[in-house]
Amino acid sequence: MSVSIRVFAYFSLTPKNQKYLDALIIVMSAMSNREGVVVNSKETAVIVVDMQRDFCYDDGALFVGEQVRRIIPKISALVEGSRSAGLQLVFTQDWHPQNDEEFAIWGRHCVQNTIGAELIDELLSEDAFLVRKRKYSAFFETALESYLRATGITTLIITGVVTNICVLHTAIDAALRGFGILVPEDCVAALSDYEQEYGLYHIENVLKGRVISSDAISFQ
Ligand code: VGL
Numbered sequence: 001m002s003v004s005i006r007v008f009a010y011f012s013l014t015p016k017n018q019k020y021l022d023a024l025i026i027v028m029s030a031m032s033n034r035e036g037v038v039v040n041s042k043e044t045a046v047i048v049v050d051m052q053r054d055f056c057y058d059d060g061a062l063f064v065g066e067q068v069r070r071i072i073p074k075i076s077a078l079v080e081g082s083r084s085a086g087l088q089l090v091f092t093q094d095w096h097p098q099n100d101e102e103f104a105i106w107g108r109h110c111v112q113n114t115i116g117a118e119l120i121d122e123l124l125s126e127d128a129f130l131v132r133k134r135k136y137s138a139f140f141e142t143a144l145e146s147y148l149r150a151t152g153i154t155t156l157i158i159t160g161v162v163t164n165i166c167v168l169h170t171a172i173d174a175a176l177r178g179f180g181i182l183v184p185e186d187c188v189a190a191l192s193d194y195e196q197e198y199g200l201y202h203i204e205n206v207l208k209g210r211v212i213s214s215d216a217i218s219f220q
Pocket of ligand 1: 049050055094106136161162163165166167
């Protein structure tokens, strides 16, 4: 015990060794990301955020860009795996009234009952809990929290668009409510690399969520 304390003190007190220690921590955290996460199928839900025509198709009102194409098959595979493992599935749908004040920021998009607001055909959502929302967060004035509490969910795997907007706001509200957060980085997309990075940075470092590859998620 005393030895380990002395070693710790030695490493933490010299700036040069602090640098090695920092590098070691980075390598170890990269290794732990690669190691993967085994999620409890009964207590974990997958949330697919706003995978709607207006965001995902190139003729949509607020097309996120080509990077959204890459995440569709990844989300689809994750949803299929999760469905087979018996996880709860939640799909959110941005759902704005005509002339919503948010259009001052983004222009008209996902207007209630329009084609652009429909979920994309590539992802099967019939058995999912559907959350229609007016704001970025899927928790704001929706039944999501009561649904998750009623079904015994403690951890959320959050996927979809946009990483630094609705995904991030949903992750923040989930963290505030005490849910564990897992974000597969190949299942979320943003308008630019910078926005993708700062969204994931916030989730990992400020919310203490885990950011990993979807391949690294398994179920028990
Ligand atoms: C979103 C901008 C406007 C999103 C929704 O889904 O992240 N972004 N509305």
